[in-house]
Amino acid sequence: MEKKRKKKKKSKDDFTQEAYMGIRRMFFLNEIIPGQKISYGDLAKRLEMSTTPVIQALKRLEYQGLVRHEPNRGYYTENISLKEIMEIYEFRELIETSLLPKTISQIDKKGLKILKKALDCHLDAVRDIYLKERLLKDMEFHLALATLSGCTIQINTLKSLFDLLYLKYRGNILFVTPMDTVDSEHTKLYEYIADSNLDGAVGILKQHISNVKEHAIISIERINKEKSIKTI
Known part of the structure; x- marks a missing residue:
């Protein structure tokens, strides 16, 4: 035996x-x-x-x-920090847009298939009331896009930023951007990449991150205001 x-x-x-x-x-x-x-x-x-x-x-x-x-x-x-969340989104924009030229120049059918799958998973998840599923699938879409660049240092840095965002800040802070807006921006980003349209991809990615940052800032300011009223 x-x-x-x-x-x-x-x-x-x-x-x-x-x-x-x-x-x-x-x-x-x-x-x-x-x-x-x-x-x-x-x-x-x-x-x-x-x-x-x-x-x-x-x-x-x-x-x-x-x-x-x-x-x-x-x-x-650590407490919620408006300064921190602004810096995170600004750094995300720098990293993610800087990776687009390399991604678009070397993406193949397999890479597009990977990105399309990540997009479809996100589009399915955002219809769900389970907010944390949306957070995960949003992160996976952005990381899939970054990973296709093959730039290890930037990818690992981006993962750390997502860790800080999604572990520290609640979903009702980060996901206050209208669902249809996020859906549209992600879909356009995929289409620009599939068409090798670098300018279009950079423009829509900047717009997307800026929109999410703006809504997150409004949400944090509202929370801080509510806290200050309670302490009076």
Whole structure:
């Protein structure tokens, strides 16, 4: 009889990665919100593990700008920042538009098929009331487009920006741009790329990111105003 393979014992890094992914999921599902004090003991119970990998995961999230550590007080999630979200969208525009020339110059039928699939998934998702599905499919469309450029450093930087956006800021902040507008802009972007129309693609991508940024800013300003009224 063939001997049963021994189950590989998890390393410290495995547990830290598991804790990290678990806490990320809590951020994405709004189980952890901006400005909240984080109890790593509570997180450890929810994740059913010791506090050591949880603390290591929080240190990693601190490096990403999602949490901060205050000596003798513990960990806190970072507050919503209007300045930060403006900078994120401005940086996104710089990166994404800079990748378009390379993408358009080298995209083939396979690449167009990948991009079209990402577009179709997004168009299907935006009809759904489940807002987080929209967030994921929007991100996947933009990352699919960036990935087709083959520029690894810019792609990884863009992934980090999406992490900061979608883990820290709630869907009702980011997705306040009218659905039809987003649908139309994504569809036009695909069509310009399929037609190798660089000027058209750059123009519609800039317009799209600018529109989303503008609506996100309005949403954050409204939230800040409501908070200030409550504290009076």
